[in-house]
Amino acid sequence: MSHHRETDATMHLIGRSLALLALLLAPFAAAGDDTVRLQLKWQHQFQFAGYYAAQAMGYYRNAGLKVDILPAGPGEDPVRQVIEGKAEFGVGSTELLLLREQGIPIVVLAVIFQHPPLALMTLKDDGIQTIHDLAGRKVMIEPGSAELHAYLRREGISADKFTLVPHTFDVQALLSGAVDAISVYVTDEPFALKEAGREYLLYSPRAVGIDFYGDNLFTTGDLLRRRPELVRKFREASLKGWDYAMQHQEEVARLIYDRYSRRHSLEHLRFEARQMESLLQPALIEVGHMNPGRWRNIAEVYAEMGMLRRGFDLQGFLYDPQPRDLTWLYSVVAGVAFLLLIAVMVAVRFAYLSGALRKSNDQRDKVAAALREKEERYRIFFMDSPDAYLIVSDGVFVDCNRAAEAMLGA
Incomplete structure (x- = not known):
């Protein structure tokens, strides 16, 4: 005993x-399968093609990830969803910088659009021939479009010189004459004008040297600190999906149409894909690449607008894929x-x-x-x-x- x-x-x-x-x-x-959520900044369309491709091609699955891709609707704040823990990853604009300065531990993992997709659109036959003709007009600018406000300011059009109208996210407001200009993604709304047989003009912030990044993949510092390997795997699988999507545009357009949303026609999705080529420049720049110098320039533009303190330190804001x-x-x-x-x-x-x-x-x-x-x-x-x-x-x-x-x- x-x-x-x-x-x-x-x-x-x-x-x-x-x-x-x-x-x-x-x-x-090594952990087992992890379920994570990706919060998009808008509804399902080719704008987010890389994430759908990563899902369909098994890149997430092979990395041990189960990913739920969540669309956003009008009035929803996709960044807030991530901050509040309702999603682990999100797609946001360069205004993530402002949140970082406010003490919210946002970390940008990758840049998708190397050039700004946002622009102001007017009807060609509406008598607006230059950006300066917007003075005294009604303009719809969507939230998260700081580069457009900076563009107008640099052109001498301060906020008191035009009437800002809440965005309806519908080009019908422009076609009906309810407003004189609307903010758009150059990859999206112009197709509707083309379908309607109306000629349009686009005014891009790049005309005055404001070249912001667009559709930035981000997460929180807390998740990165607790689960660095998960963040790394999600980022790598997502960028692999973007490489595939831009090389197989027709296939992924059909995937979106068949599996995610028929809000846009196949021809509309193809239009998005073609327009995105010049914004991503996948033949010249690795998808996801970020230049700290460009981010500092973006911060300086925000400082110029009084939205960010000068000399803002980017330390911790930009993800290092090779620590x-x-x-x-x-x-x-x-x-x-x-x-x-x-x-x-x-x-x-x-x-x-x-x-x-x-x-x-x-x-x-x-x-x-x-x-x-x-x-x-x-x-x-x-x-x-x-x-x-x-x-x-x-x-x-x-x-x-x-x-x-x-x-x-x-």
Whole structure:
């Protein structure tokens, strides 16, 4: 019974040692499938083609990820969804910079559009021939379009020189004459004007040197700190999806139309894809590439508008896809953990053997004491017996008791 108790104690200590090793190695162990959510900044369309391709081609699945792609609707704030933990990743504008300065730990993982997709659109026959003709007019500008406001300011058109109208996200407001200009994505709304047979003009912030990034993939600093490997895998799989989407535009357009939304026709989706070529420039620039110098320039434009303090530090805002290699440190930690386990197991074994030896010695001492006690009793009985006893071994006298001594006169 005691042997079983010793064995159980040994196994218990070994089990605790293995649990300790598992705890030490847990940060480096491969996780199973992780479910994450990607919050888009608008409804399903080719604008987000890379994410659909990553899903369809199994890039997310191969990375151990299960991804839910969430569309946004008018009036919804996709960035807030991520900040509030309702999604792990999101697509946002360069106004993410402003949130970072406010203390919200936004981290930009990759840039999709190398040039701004936003522009102001007017009807060609509406008498507006230059951007300056917008003075005194009604203009719809969607939220998150700081580059358009900066564009107007640089052209000398301050906010008090035009009437800002809430955006309806419908080109009908322009076609009906309800407004004189609307903010649009050059990849999207112009198609509706083309379908309506109306000629239009586009005014881009790039005309005055405002060249913002667009559709930036981002997450929170908290997720990056807790799950750096998950963030890395999601980013890599997403960019792989973007590479595929831009090389297989027709296939992905049909994928979107068949699986995600028929809000846009196939021809509309193809139009988006063609327009996006000049914004992504995939033949010249790796999809997702970010230039810190460009981001500093964007920050300076915001500072010029009084929306951001000058000299804003980008530290921590831009994701580093190639951080310092800490593989050696992980190996050292794993090695130390392994040696610790061995040391604990050796100590447990030594303790077990020491206990067994002590137990054996104690048992031997008890037997010896019992024998001595029996011998003493026997000797008392032998010496004090009234009968005479002689002990002879092999014909040789060995011993006798007191009665024998008296009888022999010894």
